[in-house]
Amino acid sequence: MPRSARVFGPAVLLTVAVLATLAGLVVGGGAEPLPLQDAGPVVRWGLPIAKLFVNLGVAGTLGGLIMAVWALTPKQREFGAALDVAAASAAVFTVAAATTTLFTFLSVSGAALTFDDRFGAALGQFLTTIELGQAWLTTTLVAAAVTVLCFAVRNHTALVFVTALALVSLLPMAEQGHAAGTSGHDQAVTGLGLHLVFAGVWLGGLLVIVLLRGIIEPGRLPVVVARYSTVALISFIVVAFSGYVSAALRVGTLDQLATPYGLLIVVKLVALLALGGFGALQRRWLIGRMQRAGASGTGSARTPGAFWWLVVGELAFMGLASGAAAALARTATPVEQVPATDLAQPTPAELLTGEPLPPPPSIENYLTLWNFDPLWVLACGFGIFFYVAGVVRLRRRGDRWPIYRAVLWVAGMLLLFWVTNGGVNAYQETLFSAHMLAHMLLTMAVPVMLVPGAPVTLAARAIHARKDGSRGGREWILLAVHSRFAGVIANPIVAAVLFAGSLWVFYYSGLLRWAMEDHIGHEWMIVHFLITGYLFAQSLIGIDPVPYRLPYPFRLLLLLATMAFHAFFGVALMMGTGLLAADWYGAMGWGTDALADQVLGGGIAWSIGEIPTLALAITVAVQWSRSDERESRRRDRHADRTGDAELEEYNARLAAIAERDARR
Structure with missing residues (x-):
């Protein structure tokens, strides 16, 4: 079995995935003829199969890149072989995406496939003017670029950017997963995006291990598998959570699980639970046996054989889940996705955001309302878990870590969780004052708590250093901190300019409207505010290593000058007579004066900075x-x-x- 695993494992995956897709289409009715403009059986059955190969291609690409970046060493043949797997998978991804694009056009237009100028003109219009066509065209082009880069790039650091580009190719697919303008659109986009990424990494990483079975040295196999197992555990958590979010939006109530869509959800759930059991068995039993056998030098064929049988079983259930997912994309959801434009009497807020207005703002509503963002739920949860795990590891080996650092870090993460998931997030899309409150907390209050936590120092001390030439969390963090780019943006003057200058650029350009209309823009906004605030606080009170720090008197001068500029921005908003994003905030239908709300937002920008500024000044003085x-x-x-x-x-x-x- 071990020698044939390279062929048998992928064959089982592909066979089960295709059969599960076909069975899912029969159960869910996804391949039934349409009453109007039916494109024919080839398109009805071919489109889900093409999307299945898109997902498998994505999995192989991400798996090969992540394993090369995280688990393998450039000194070994395994590194180049993993990149070859990623390149071949990216080629499959490209061809499957192009095929999906063609089948999608045939499906939505009802046109017959011909090779005349009229068909070409219609296809060109679909690709360049229709949002769905533009999304698939972008996906295909980016996948083609990733294919070339996987063949051409072998530099360990440069592969991070190739991996980032591969992740970018999934954004259009994520935004197609839920009808725009419908309730829960933002959660659905985030949930589907997380699901695509981590399911792909989970499946692709295992597939890479199987395909590289004859290249990875027997003594290194337990090490590589242990590293993959950590990635797989994180992926399992993210896939389970994002899958729950997506299912809750589309299924609604438990009684809807009896529908065809619900039955396919149950199939995916069964596959997920089985894969969780496989992962637990692998982490708790097989990896330990392999490591002990390798350490003693008496490893038998029995342990590797059991491991490969387990891997083939995992691939079979992954194929089942992949096929069910492909069929789900063509199955009608129990909760109908109705765009706001199709509602009988849509409100202005529903037309703009896809959601009705929340209750009138009050302190109680700010504290009790919730609007969860799956990305930041996971980010805050993992941020607290890994930090606490690092502190526990230090204490177990007898090293000290100040308790106040852990308290501040956890408090900062909890505040970040509330800002991105609580009442502020419930109102920030419809009220400028709530948006400004979120901005000030993200860029000033949260970083003032996170920076004293010294996460880089903790990671450098708690994460085990690798000695085989590969790069784990410690190596990548230290490489990023000591890079030239980090040296530039961490410079106190540059950090202050980014912190204060981005205020004016963001609010007096098209970035504000992009962040309101597009969920990707909204997520970018949060990340940008956090990073600029973190860099500024780090330059003043940071404990983690940076290339250069100002003397303490100049730190106080920089703080006062930057915050004066910041306060001037708030005063400018308070005294302004023009409404920012007037056709957005001014058209929400609150029945109140939107300009007065903007003045309130300016007051928040001017006043809320006083407390963090005082805290920063006191901290700098104490450190001095x-x-x-x-x-x-x-x-x-x-x-x-x-x-x-x-x-x-x-x-x-x-x-x-x-x-x-x-x-x-």
Whole structure:
């Protein structure tokens, strides 16, 4: 079995995936003829199969890249082989995406496939003017670029950017997963995007291990599998959570699980639970046995054989889940997705955001309403877990870590969770004042708590260093911190310019409207505000290593100058007579003065910065005082060791000068 795993494993995956797709189409009715403009059986059955190969191509691409970047070493043949797998998978991804594009056009237009100018003109119009066609064209072109780069790039660091480009290719697919303007659109886009990424990494990483079975040295196999197992565990959590979010939006209530769509959801759930069991068995039993056998030098064929049988079983269930997912995309959902434009009497808020207005704002509603964003639920959860795990690891080996750092980090993450999922997030899309409150908290309050947590220092001390030439979390973090780019943006002057200047650029350009209309723009906005605020706080009170720090007096001057510029922005909003994004915030239908709400937002921008500014100033002053105390103690210790030799030498020099002057 171990020798044939390279052929048998992928064959099982592909066979089960195709059969599950066909069975799912029969159960869900996804391949039934349409009453109007039916494109024929080839398109009805071919489109889901093409999307299945898109998903498998994505999985192989991401799996090969992630394994090369995270688990494998450039010193070994396995590294180049993993990139070859990624390149071949990206080629499959490209061809499957092009085929899906053609089948999608035939499906929505009802046109017959011909090779005349009229068909070409219609296809060209679909690709260039219709949002669905533009999305699939973008996906195909980016996939083609990733294919070329996987063949051409072998630099370990540059592969991070290739991986990022591969992730970008999934954005159009994620935005197609839920009708625009319908309820829960933002959660559906985020959930589907997370599902695509982590399901692909999970499946693709396992597939790479199977295909590289004859290349990875037997002694290294347990190490590589253990690293993959960590990625697989994270992927399992994300896939389960994002799958629940997507299912809840589309299924609604439990009784809808009896529908064809619900039955396919149940199939995916069964496959997910089975894969979780396989993963637990792998982590708790097989990896340990393989490591012990390798350490003793008496490894038998029994353990590897059991491992490969387990891998083939995992691939079979992954194929089942992949096929069910492809069939689900063609199955009618129990909860009908109705765009706001098709509602009988849509409100302005529903036309703009896809959601009705929340209750009138009040302190109680700000504290009790929730509008969850799956991305930031997971980001905050993982942020707290890994930080606490690092502190626990340090304490178990006898190292100290100040408790106040952990408290501040957890408090900052909880505040970030509330801002991105609580009442502020419920109102920020419809009220400018709520949006400004979110901005100020993200860029000022949250970083002031996170920076003293010193996450880079904790990671450098808690994560085990690798010695085989591969790069894990510690290596990538330190590489990023000491890179030239980090040296530029972490410079105190640059950080201050980014912090204050981005205010004006964001609010007085098209970025504000993009962040309101597009969910991707909204997520970018959150990340941008967090990073600029973090860099500014890091330049003032940071503990983590940076290339350059200003002396303490200049830190206070920089803080005062930057916050004065920041306050001027708030005053400009308060005194302004023009409404920002007037056709957005001014058209929500609150029945109140939108300009007055903008003035309130300006007051928030001006006033809410006072508390973080005071906290930063006090922290800088305390650090300055402690620095002077440490310097004094250092000089006293040096004087005790040398018997005040430097002082006596200095006094003798003064005496000699005085004696010489007296003789003259």
